[in-house]
Amino acid sequence: MRLDVHHECADAGSYRAARVKSLFNVDNGQRFDLEVDLPIDNADWKIGVIVGPSGSGKTSLGKKLAPLYEPLWPDGEPIIDAIGAACTFDDVTGALSAVGLGSVPTWLRPYQVLSNGERFRAMLARLVCEAPTLAVVDEFSSVVDRQIARIGAGAFAKAWRRTSGRVVLLSCHHDILDWLQPDWVFDTGRGEFERGTLRQRPRYELDICETDWRYWPTFEPHHYLKLPHMIASSNYVGNVDGNPVCHVAFSPRPGLIEARACRLVVLPEWQGAGVGMRFLNAVCEAWLHGQNRFARPMRTLFHTSHPGLATALRRDRRWTQISSCLCGEDRNRAHDALCASSRRRGWSGRSRGGFGGHFRAVQGFRYLGAVASCES
Structure with a gap:
């Protein structure tokens, strides 16, 4: 696949522009040309990365492949409702957990009030749920700190490979490549294309x-x-x-x-x-x-009510599921049982405790x- 990028703007003729041309021996800055051969037409790939410094043509190349993925987020609507309208509840919560946005209170907040790191992961979860045939994501991980960027990249890669779509990520950071383990990388800074390079996901000691x-x-x-x-x-x-x-x-x-x-x-x-x-x-x-x-x-x-964690426990052969309660226990019945237990022990006071009284689905392992x- 050959991608040709040619940008041109009006030549500046101001005093300051003329002085810059004179000082640095630059004829003009009105043209940007980039011609690239990306051998990705018939290859079987899921994740590609275009990486390089700012101004090296990453966004322009990405737009040649497909429109940039820039979803609109409804005002005031929690992300649990804004993501994957056509998906099931389990699919959405699974995607949120898979990309590392597992903090349940965050699911109830609108996109507009989230932190940069939470927005980054919410966007990834929405992309995983929608799974377009080909998506191009600009400024991937550029607005978050590097720890969240690396962990988020690794989490997204694992979740995306379970979908049927392809994605091209545009980034100016090389530190995410080992976590993403992409199928191909094009470096606009060096003009080099790599395919199938073996990358070892970084290890950490716990x-x-x-x-x-x-x-x-x-x-x-x-x-x-x-x-x-x-x-x-x-x-x-x-x-x-x-x-x-x-x-x-x-x-x-x-x-x-x-x-x-x-x-x-x-x-x-x-x-x-x-x-x-x-x-x-x-x-x-x-x-x-x-x-x-x-x-x-x-x-x-x-025991947990978190759908993502329950799925992970069921997937792990070291665990076995022993219960699944779709709604909480009757608090009054639990209260009466505690009072009866107190009387059997000769205690005169009535118990004020009691378990249940909620509608959470609790799963036991x-x-x-x-x-x-x-x-x-």
């Missing part, structure tokens, strides 16, 4: 430490529930390069038969990198081998372990 609730204020704003701390819990924080990125709490069930895990949170800049499941599985495996303060092997139960998943 250091897990046991702690208390001191780190929870950092993670709490990104959790979809506002609840008191777990009773008798052991908290764990995952660190990358000394910075906390994920959190989970474990508490034993009565009789020390099993453990219960909850308050799993991954900070937004690390969502989509797979760190959440890796972290949760590592702590569950440790408890399964008795590496806890009770020195007792215990399997772990985990049990961790079987790495050995069990291999044997199955």
Whole structure:
């Protein structure tokens, strides 16, 4: 495929323009010409990247391939409604989670009030849901910090390869290439085309430490529930390069038969990198081998309403689903059961507690372990 770009504007004749021409020996700046051969006509590819410095012709080349992907966002409408109108609810939430926008409160906000990083991921989720035959995305990852750009690029690449479309990403940053692992790259700065170059996605070391609730204020704003701390819990924080990125709490069930895990949170800049499941599985495996303060092997139960996390747990052979409740329990019935339990123990006071009373669909899972998943 040959792409010819020829831009021309009126020649400037002002005093300052003439002085610039004289000082730098430039005849004029009215023309821009770029001729490129991109051998991508018949190739089987999903992701292509045009990378290079500003002003080197990336946008012009992209427009030659297809119109730029610039979706309009309705004012005041939460992104959960604005994305994928023709898609199912599970498809939209799955796309949001897949590109790393897994913070549920963010789904209820309009696009206009999101941060740059959240807008970047919301746009990627919408692109994944729409999955056009060929899309061209300009300024890919240019308006976000490099950490979000790299993690977001990797998350998008994994989600996009599950669609049937093709995408060409235009960017001035080379640091996203190893995370994207594109099928081809054209560098406008060097004029070089690469196809099928083997790129190793960068690895990171996750250091897990046991702690208390001191780190929870950092993670709490990104959790979809506002609840008191777990009773008798052991908290764990995952660190990358000394910075906390994920959190989970474990508490034993009565009789020390099993453990219960909850308050799993991954900070937004690390969502989509797979760190959440890796972290949760590592702590569950440790408890399964008795590496806890009770020195007792215990399997772990985990309940969640997050559709993306529930899908990931079902996909992981180390977990098995044990329950699925489409709506919450009757709070009054739970309250009566607690009162009856108090009377049996000889307590005169009435319980004011009670579980349920909500309409959340809660799914329950049990961790079987790495050995069990291999044997199955």
